[in-house]
Amino acid sequence: MKIWASEHIFNHPWETVTKAAMQKYPNPMNPGVFGVDVLDRSVDTEGRLHSTRLLSTEWGLPAMAKSLIGVTRTCTYVQEHSVVDPREKSFELKSTNISFTNLVSVDEKLTYKPHPQDPEKTVLTQEALISVKGISLSSYLEGLMAKTISTNAGKGREAMEWVIRRLNTEIEELAATARGTLRAPMAAAVTDK
């Protein structure tokens, strides 16, 4: 079993990061995720939003690895359960693979919270528990997977920045359009006088 953990600080407030995290896919840094579906969603009695989602991923397995583990399809499904607490300002996501469970178990947990000293920043703590089953190379493969998770975590953070930029651009474009539509009639009113 391999445990991997990391912490990262985003220079954006918690609401911005949470909105982006909710719309993380698609993004150019994680091209392997090709489908995201919401299976269930509800608000509990304490006002927290619970969501269960299914992530469909396709990843490039080298041919040798394919023959080693005896699979031809590389489509992997991940089930994720998340909770957003708008009062406590926390967004926690837990995910686990539901494909190839006889071979491997990858559990991930991500928590986004405002930075304790700076409300304009957000702290992401991320943990993964990796377990490869039943073969003698397990600790080596677990190490390899931990490295992949670490690399993907870096891409995931870049992806978050990308989504945040995209959302901000959309807001600016909306504002510019609103200003443009106000300016035309005002200009017309002035020239009409």
Added chain:
Amino acid sequence: MNSVGEACTDLKRDYDQCFNRWFADKFLKGDRSGDPCTETFREYQRCVQKAIREKDIPVDGVEFMGPNKDKPES
């Protein structure tokens, strides 16, 4: 972003648009008024659940990060 069920992608987009707007403008701002997306969600769900059954995707009843957890084999 696509849905796991190709036929569901448009329904998913409609639901996502509704949800993202409600999430940003209401939910995160502490507005506890009702969810305007229940109808679009229901339609989208009907489609997705069907796709999941057809593709035999082993969803359901999974526990996260339990050391003694036994995942159903797939």
